[in-house]
Amino acid sequence: MKIIVAVDNNWGIGKNNDLLTHIPGDLKYFKEKTAGKVVVMGRKTLESLPGKKPLPERTNIVLSSDKEYRAACTVCHSMDELAEILKDYDSDEVFIIGGAKVYKDMMEKCDTFFITKIFKTFDADRYFENLDQHSEFEIVWESEMQEYKGLEYKFTEYRRK
Numbered sequence: 001m002k003i004i005v006a007v008d009n010n011w012g013i014g015k016n017n018d019l020l021t022h023i024p025g026d027l028k029y030f031k032e033k034t035a036g037k038v039v040v041m042g043r044k045t046l047e048s049l050p051g052k053k054p055l056p057e058r059t060n061i062v063l064s065s066d067k068e069y070r071a072a073c074t075v076c077h078s079m080d081e082l083a084e085i086l087k088d089y090d091s092d093e094v095f096i097i098g099g100a101k102v103y104k105d106m107m108e109k110c111d112t113f114f115i116t117k118i119f120k121t122f123d124a125d126r127y128f129e130n131l132d133q134h135s136e137f138e139i140v141w142e143s144e145m146q147e148y149k150g151l152e153y154k155f156t157e158y159r160r161k
């Protein structure tokens with residue numbers, strides 16, 4: 001399974017249930033990577049999406065502990081239930097797309113991490129684990145520096161060694 005996430009200088013990922021910034025080039029990259037794949041997210045991330053709707057052209061799975069929770073996609077209520085559902089899919093096709101809680105819970109099961117690094121410090125209230133502080137991960141690829149309205153960022157790929 002793979003994780004895709006955009007982080008700032010402190011590996012911050014969100015504030016007030018929204019992204020720290022919206023970079024069109026990063027959203028395009030996210031769309032290209034996940035198109036036609038399975039995306040797994042937490043209930044709060046689903047509710048942060050435009051119209052609180054699942055992402056088009058992808059198989060969406062949302063986690064919520066609330067048995068009454070309804071969404072226009074598959075809802076599952078525990079990690080065990082998620083594992084059962086994911087048996088039907090090739091794990092290479094599964095992307096964990098957030099947020100902080102779901103990244104943390106799923107991290108051990110993932111071997112590839114698409115990290116967009118945004119070279120700015122934002123005021124954040126949600127964070128991703130800093131992979132540079134763990135020796136089991138290595139950077140296998142990184143893009144040229146990108147820029148949007150003076151904001152520098154790059155795409156990187158980490159693998160579990």
Ligand SMILES: NC(=O)c1ccc[n+]([C@@H]2O[C@H](COP(=O)([O-])OP(=O)(O)OC[C@H]3O[C@@H](n4cnc5c(N)ncnc54)[C@H](OP(=O)(O)O)[C@@H]3O)[C@@H](O)[C@H]2O)c1
Binds near residue numbers: 006044063
């Ligand atoms: N920078 C990025 O790339 C990126 C990507 C995605 C999200 N984000 C940001 O991340 C923030 C949201 O993260 P978050 O940690 O607050 O929320 P989240 O992970 O999106 O959702 C948490 C919710 O998911 C459900 N859940 C999680 N694990 C579960 C489990 N094991 N079993 C059952 N339900 C489970 C629970 O829903 P119930 O409360 O309904 O039980 C929980 O409250 C937002 O600011 C968002 O913009 C950033």
